[in-house]
Amino acid sequence: MAAKRRTAASPDPRTDCSREGLRKAVLDNLFYATGHAQENAARGDWYTAVAYTVRDRMLKAWVQGIERIAADGDVRCVAYLSAEFLIGPQLGANMLALGITEPMREALASLGQDLDAIVFHEPEPGLGNGGLGRLAACFMDSLATLGVPAIGYGIRYEFGMFRQAIEDGAQVELADKWLRRPFPWELPRGGQQYEVRLGGKTHMETAPDGTLRVQWTPAKTVTACAHDIPVVGHGGTHCNLLRLWRAEAVEAFDFSTFNAGEYFSSVHDKIFSETITKVLYPNDDPYQGKQLRLGQQYLFVSASLQDMLHIHHSLGKPLETFHTTFAIQLNDTHPAVAVAELMRLLVDVHGMDWDTAWSVTTQTFAYTNHTLLPEALEKWPLPLFAEVLPRHLEIVYEINRRFLESVTAAHPEDPDLARRLSLIDETSPRFVRMAHLATVGSKAVNGVAALHSELLKRDVLGDLAAFFPEKFTNVTNGVTPRRWLALCNPALAACISNRIGTRWQDHFEEEIIRLEEFADDPDFQAQWQAAKLTNKQRLTHLAKTILRVELDPAALFDVQVKRIHEYKRQHLNVLRVIALYNRLRRNPGMDFVPRAVIFGGKAAPAYYLAKQIILLVNRVAEVVNTDPAVAGRLRVAFVPNFNVRSGQVIYPAADLSQQISLAGKEASGTGNMKFGINGAVTIGTLDGANVEMRACVGEENFFLFGLTTDEVQAVQRAGYSPAAHLEGNPELAEALDQIRSGVFSRGDAGCFRPLVDNLLHRDEYLVLADFASYMDCQDRAARTYADPAAWTRMSILNVARLGMFSSDRSIREYCRNIWNVPVE
Ligand code: OAK
Numbered sequence: 001m002a003a004k005r006r007t008a009a010s011p012d013p014r015t016d017c018s019r020e021g022l023r024k025a026v027l028d029n030l031f032y033a034t035g036h037a038q039e040n041a042a043r044g045d046w047y048t049a050v051a052y053t054v055r056d057r058m059l060k061a062w063v064q065g066i067e068r069i070a071a072d073g074d075v076r077c078v079a080y081l082s083a084e085f086l087i088g089p090q091l092g093a094n095m096l097a098l099g100i101t102e103p104m105r106e107a108l109a110s111l112g113q114d115l116d117a118i119v120f121h122e123p124e125p126g127l128g129n130g131g132l133g134r135l136a137a138c139f140m141d142s143l144a145t146l147g148v149p150a151i152g153y154g155i156r157y158e159f160g161m162f163r164q165a166i167e168d169g170a171q172v173e174l175a176d177k178w179l180r181r182p183f184p185w186e187l188p189r190g191g192q193q194y195e196v197r198l199g200g201k202t203h204m205e206t207a208p209d210g211t212l213r214v215q216w217t218p219a220k221t222v223t224a225c226a227h228d229i230p231v232v233g234h235g236g237t238h239c240n241l242l243r244l245w246r247a248e249a250v251e252a253f254d255f256s257t258f259n260a261g262e263y264f265s266s267v268h269d270k271i272f273s274e275t276i277t278k279v280l281y282p283n284d285d286p287y288q289g290k291q292l293r294l295g296q297q298y299l300f301v302s303a304s305l306q307d308m309l310h311i312h313h314s315l316g317k318p319l320e321t322f323h324t325t326f327a328i329q330l331n332d333t334h335p336a337v338a339v340a341e342l343m344r345l346l347v348d349v350h351g352m353d354w355d356t357a358w359s360v361t362t363q364t365f366a367y368t369n370h371t372l373l374p375e376a377l378e379k380w381p382l383p384l385f386a387e388v389l390p391r392h393l394e395i396v397y398e399i400n401r402r403f404l405e406s407v408t409a410a411h412p413e414d415p416d417l418a419r420r421l422s423l424i425d426e427t428s429p430r431f432v433r434m435a436h437l438a439t440v441g442s443k444a445v446n447g448v449a450a451l452h453s454e455l456l457k458r459d460v461l462g463d464l465a466a467f468f469p470e471k472f473t474n475v476t477n478g479v480t481p482r483r484w485l486a487l488c489n490p491a492l493a494a495c496i497s498n499r500i501g502t503r504w505q506d507h508f509e510e511e512i513i514r515l516e517e518f519a520d521d522p523d524f525q526a527q528w529q530a531a532k533l534t535n536k537q538r539l540t541h542l543a544k545t546i547l548r549v550e551l552d553p554a555a556l557f558d559v560q561v562k563r564i565h566e567y568k569r570q571h572l573n574v575l576r577v578i579a580l581y582n583r584l585r586r587n588p589g590m591d592f593v594p595r596a597v598i599f600g601g602k603a604a605p606a607y608y609l610a611k612q613i614i615l616l617v618n619r620v621a622e623v624v625n626t627d628p629a630v631a632g633r634l635r636v637a638f639v640p641n642f643n644v645r646s647g648q649v650i651y652p653a654a655d656l657s658q659q660i661s662l663a664g665k666e667a668s669g670t671g672n673m674k675f676g677i678n679g680a681v682t683i684g685t686l687d688g689a690n691v692e693m694r695a696c697v698g699e700e701n702f703f704l705f706g707l708t709t710d711e712v713q714a715v716q717r718a719g720y721s722p723a724a725h726l727e728g729n730p731e732l733a734e735a736l737d738q739i740r741s742g743v744f745s746r747g748d749a750g751c752f753r754p755l756v757d758n759l760l761h762r763d764e765y766l767v768l769a770d771f772a773s774y775m776d777c778q779d780r781a782a783r784t785y786a787d788p789a790a791w792t793r794m795s796i797l798n799v800a801r802l803g804m805f806s807s808d809r810s811i812r813e814y815c816r817n818i819w820n821v822p823v824e
Pocket residue numbers: 130131132133135283284285332370371376448477666667668669670688
C-alpha cells in the first residue's frame with residue numbers, strides 16, 4: 001500500500017523513465033557512482049552515470065528473470081554454451097529495448113550533453129572473433145525478446161579480440177584492455193563460484209556402499225567466478241542472463257611457500273589460474289591445439305554444468321530429469337567436452353548408473369556446426385587431452401567403445417565404418433574428434449544455412465549423418481533487427497516506421513514485407529534515398545577522420561567487411577579494383593559509375609596470406625586514391641579495427657554488399673543479412689545463406705556470379721589449373737603482373753610474391769576461375785546503379801523480403817524443432 005502511494009505521488013527514482021526522472025537519476029549517479037560534480041565530469045564519467053541509470057531500469061526485470069529460472073522447473077530453460085559472445089556496445093541497445101532513448105536524449109541535452117557522443121564513448125567488449133560469437137549475441141537478444149528463459153554461458157576474457165591498427169599498410173595487433181574501466185553492465189556474483197579441476201591422475205576406489213568408483217586426483221584446482229550481464233528483451237519486460245566465468249586461484253597464495261620466504265613461487269599458482277581466462281584466441285577457424293585453450297573450454301563448461309545442476313537441484317527435481325530443466329546448445333565444438341563432463345558429474349560425482357546418465361545426456365545436448373572447412377574441425381591430440389583431462393579421456397573411450405559396438409552390430413557389412421565414425425582419429429598422432437563427440441552426445445545436430453546443412457550431411461559429417469539420419473537438421477541463421485536496423489540505422493528505421501509503424505522491430509518477418517507495396521512509390525523512394533545518403537555521409541565522415549580518405553557520398557558504396565580469409569576472397573575483390581583502375585587509366589574519358597570500395601576485417605595474427613591481402617588493399621588504395629587519372633571516381637578505403645561498433649556505421653551506408661566466398665565454403669554468413677536489411681543489394685555466389693536470400697528477394701534483385709558448389713567440386717576433381725584462366729583474360733593477367741612487378745608495392749617486386757605465387761600455382765579457392773564472371777556481374781551492378789529508381793526499388797525489395805533472416809525466426813525454429821520449449 002505504502003509503495004503504491006509513493007508511485008502515485010513521487011515515482012521511484014530508480015525506475016522513473018520520464019525525462020525529468022532520467023535527468024535526476026543521471027545527476028545522482030554522476031555524483032554517487034563516479035564521484036564527480038557536473039562541472040568536472042569527463043565524457044567517461046557521463047557514460048558511467050548514464051549506464052548505471054539505464055541498468056537500474058533493467059534490474060527489476062533482471063531479478064525476475066533469474067527468479068523465474070530458479071523457481072519454475074516446469075519450463076525448460078535454454079542454456080546456450082559458447083566460448084564467444086560478441087555482444088558489442090550495450091548502452092544504445094539497452095535504451096532501445098527499454099524505449100527510453102528519446103527521453104534520455106532530452107534529459108542529457110538539458111544538461112548540455114550529447115547522447116550520441118556518450119554512446120560512442122563506450123568501450124566494446126570484444127569477446128568474440130566474428131560470425132559465431134556475434135550469432136550467439138543475436139540469439140540472446142531474440143531469446144529475451146521472445147520471452148524464452150535462457151542463460152548464455154561463456155568466458156569473461158580479460159583481453160578480448162585484439163585491436164587492429166594499420167601501420168604503413170600492414171596489420172598490427174594491439175592488446176584490447178576493455179576492462180580498463182569497470183564494465184557497468186556486469187554484476188560479479190560472489191555466491192556463484194565453482195571449483196574446476198585440471199590434470200593429475202585417476203584411480204579406482206571402493207565407495208562406502210562397496211561399489212567401485214573412479215577417483216580423480218587433479219594436479220590443479222581453480223575457481224570459476226560468475227559475472228552476470230543482463231540481456232533485456234525488446235519492450236523491457238523479459239530479461240535473461242549472460243553468465244561469464246573468470247578463473248581465479250583457489251587460494252591467492254600458497255602460504256607454506258610464502259612463509260618459507262619464497263615469494264615468487266607462492267604467486268605462481270595464482271598467475272597460472274588467472275591465465276586461463278586472460279585472453280581470447282584470435283582465430284576464427286583453423287583450430288590451434290593449445291593446452292590453455294582446452295583449459296579455457298573445460299573451465300567454462302564445467303562451471304556452467306555445475307551451475308545448472310545446482311539450479312536443477314534447488315528446484316527439488318530428481319537428477320534423472322535434468323534434461324527437463326535444461327536444453328543445452330553447443331555453439332560449435334568449443335564446448336563439446338560438456339558431453340564427457342556431464343557424464344562425469346552424473347556418474348562419478350552423483351553415482352548415477354552409466355545407461356541412465358547417457359540417456360539424460362543425449363536428451364540434454366544439441367550441437368550446431370558452423371564450418372565447412374575440414375581444417376577448422378577441432379581435434380585434440382590424445383597426449384594433450386590426457387594431460388589436461390585424464391578422467392574425461394577415459395569417459396570418451398567408454399562412450400566410444402559402446403558407440404562403436406552399436407556401429408559394428410548395425411553394419412557388419414562395412415568393417416571400415418567404425419574407423420570412420422570413431423571419436424578417436426587413429427592416424428598418428430592420435431586425436432579426439434570433437435565434432436564426433438558432440439554428434440554422438442546430442443539429440444540434434446544442425447548446420448546454419450540450407451546449403452551448409454546439406455553439405456554437412458553429404459561431405460563433412462557424411463558418415464555420422466548416414467548413421468544418425470534423424471539427428472541432422474537445419475536452422476538458417478538470422479540477425480537481430482533491433483541492433484542491426486533499429487539501432488544502427490535510425491534514418492532508415494524512421495522511414496520504415498513512418499509507413500508501416502514500429503511493430504517490425506519485434507515482428508520482423510510478419511511486418512517488414514508490408515514495404516513491398518511502396519517499392520515504386522516516388523515519395524517513399526525519395527525518403528529511402530535520403531536515408532541512405534545520411535548513412536553514407538556518416539561513413540564518409542568516419543573515413544575522413546580516421547583514414548584521411550575522401551569518399552564521395554554520391555558514389556556507389558561497395559563494401560566487403562568480414563574476417564580476412566582466403567575462402568572469403570577479398571583478393572578477388574582487389575583484383576577487380578585493379579582491373580577497374582586500369583580501365584580508367586587507359587580511358588580517362590570513359591563512362592564510369594563512381595565507386596567507393598570499402599574493406600574492413602581482421603586477419604588471424606599468424607595467417608600470413610591474410611595479412612598480405614590487407615597490405616595489398618592498402619597499397620592499392622595508396623596508388624588509386626592519388627592517381628589524377630582516376631579523378632576521385634574510384635576510391636579504396638580499408639577501415640581499421642572492424643568490430644560491432646564500426647559495423648553499425650558501415651552496414652547502413654552500403655549500396656552493394658560483397659558476399660563473394662567460393663561456393664561451398666561459407667557456412668552461412670550473417671554480414672550478408674545485416675547489409676541486406678539495411679538496404680544493400682548483394683553481389684554474391686551461391687554460398688551459405690546467400691542462396692536462401694536470393695530465393696527470398698528474387699533473382700532479379702540479386703547480382704549472382706561464380707561457380708556453384710557442384711561445379712567447384714567438378715573443377716577440382718578434373719584437376720584445376722589456375723594459369724589457364726589467364727589466357728583468355730588479359731585484364732586478369734595484367735592485374736596479377738602489376739602486383740608481382742611492384743606497381744602496388746612501391747617498386748618492391750618481392751613484396752606480394754607469396755600471394756601471387758599462391759594464386760598462380762595453387763589457388764585453392766578458385767579466385768582466377770571466378771574472376772571473369774565477377775567482372776561481368778560488377779558491370780551489371782554498375783549499370784543498374786546508374787538508374788536510381790531501379791536501384792532504389794531493388795534496395796526496398798531486398799529489405800521487405802528479408803524478413804525470415806531475423807534471429808527471432810531462427811530462435812523460434814530452435815525452440816520448436818530442437819529444444820522443445822514453448823514460444824509464442
Ligand atoms: C569459428 C570457429 C570455428 C568454427 C567456425 C567459426 C565461425 O565463426 N563460423 C562462422 O559462423 C557463422 C555463424 O554461424 C557463419 O555465419 C559463418 O559462415 C561461419 O564462418
